Amino acid sequence: xxxxxxxxxxxxxxxxxxxMLECSQTKGHDRMYWYRQDxxxxxxxxxxxxxxKDINKGEISDGYSVSRQAQAKFSLSLESAIPNxxxxxxxxxxxxxxxxxxxxxxxxxxxx
Amino acid sequence: QKExxxxxxxxxVPEGAIASLNCTYSDxxxxxxxxxxQYSGKSPELIMSIYxxxxxxDGRFTAQLNKASQYVSLLIRDSQPSDSATYLCAVNSGGSxxxxxxxxxxxxxxxx
Numbered sequence: 001x002x003x004x005x006x007x008x009x010x011x012x013x014x015x016x017x018x019x020m021l022e023c024s025q026t027k028g029h030d031r032m033y034w035y036r037q038d039x040x041x042x043x044x045x046x047x048x049x050x051x052x053k054d055i056n057k058g059e060i061s062d063g064y065s066v067s068r069q070a071q072a073k074f075s076l077s078l079e080s081a082i083p084n085x086x087x088x089x090x091x092x093x094x095x096x097x098x099x100x101x102x103x104x105x106x107x108x109x110x111x112x
Numbered sequence: 113q114k115e116x117x118x119x120x121x122x123x124x125v126p127e128g129a130i131a132s133l134n135c136t137y138s139d140x141x142x143x144x145x146x147x148x149x150q151y152s153g154k155s156p157e158l159i160m161s162i163y164x165x166x167x168x169x170d171g172r173f174t175a176q177l178n179k180a181s182q183y184v185s186l187l188i189r190d191s192q193p194s195d196s197a198t199y200l201c202a203v204n205s206g207g208s209x210x211x212x213x214x215x216x217x218x219x220x221x222x223x224x
Binding site: 041042101103104 | 153
């Protein structure tokens with residue numbers, strides 16, 4: 001099983017719908033991240049959390065919210081999805097000392 | 113705004129050749145540098161990390177860092193078709209507020 005698991009892996013939804021992407025990890029890392037990837041734009045940081053009580057906005061947080069339910073779980077919500085939120089979303093974790101990011105397999109979201 | 117720039121691709125090399133991937137960064141206090149490989153539709157995976165000026169070798173991969181020039185590169189020797197992927201440069205400025213800034217990536221194609 002993957003150390004960083006994202007659900008769902010693929011989702012098609014309609015404009016205005018609420019969507020939640022979930023991430024869970026078994027690596028025991030404190031730090032968790034949500035990134036968005038669009039063709040030609042690289043990875044952009046949406047939100048990050050350094051522990052259960054810590055939530056921080058990234059570069060492109062507008063239209064998104066997150067919840068850190070436990071050390072191992074970090075979910076991303078789109079309260080009212082719009083077509084330009086169609087993208088590939090990655091959850092990642094890191095150990096505070098090592099710095100390396102470990103990525104989940106990605107969640108492909110299409111908003112019609 | 114911290115920026116990470118990679119040489120625009122796509123880069124095409126013949127099998128067995130050396131592939132050279134380049135990256136520059138704007139934040140002079142950056143301390144940690146990473147190269148990720150991402151196959152199409154897959155998640156990024158770390159292939160090299162470098163923290164000090166100079167070269168770091170791991171198998172066919174060599175990372176080179178020059179902090180004075182704010183430049184980091186990745187050389188792939190004896191390139192194989194399986195090296196065909198997008199390579200992402202990532203930079204961290206250190207400190208307790210750890211998060212990576214990614215370049216947009218360079219698509220490498222190794223032709224048999």
